[in-house]
Amino acid sequence: QVQLVESGGGLVQAGDSLRLSCVDPRRTFLNNGVGWFRQAPGKDREFVASISWNGGASNYLESVKGRFTISRDNGKSTVYLQMNNLKPEDTAVYYCASSRSAAASVAKDWYRYWGRGTQVTVFS
Numbered sequence: 001q002v003q004l005v006e007s008g009g010g011l012v013q014a015g016d017s018l019r020l021s022c023v024d025p026r027r028t029f030l031n032n033g034v035g036w037f038r039q040a041p042g043k044d045r046e047f048v049a050s051i052s053w054n055g056g057a058s059n060y061l062e063s064v065k066g067r068f069t070i071s072r073d074n075g076k077s078t079v080y081l082q083m084n085n086l087k088p089e090d091t092a093v094y095y096c097a098s099s100r101s102a103a104a105s106v107a108k109d110w111y112r113y114w115g116r117g118t119q120v121t122v123f124s
Contacts, residue, residue: 009118022096038092
């Protein structure tokens, strides 16, 4: 079973930065879009950002535009989420997922393989 592996979460102060990584050990998402989602306690899992198979297109949740940047290095089979100027409302478990499509998909239903998540906690 394909399993993506997230890392880079942590406990930070508002205004700080973190970079999350998503590694695909089996190199299965090289031709697929990859997305980042997050889930806060008591809330549904929501889309955060996605990137197309070659990095040529990306999409973002409105509230993270200008603060978060998604990128990928297919040579390392890794997708990154650079998060700057973090806010307490960004606190959640962050998951990466591989899409069925090569595009930068937004809808959660398009994603088939998921990681186990990494916790991001931002205090004010």
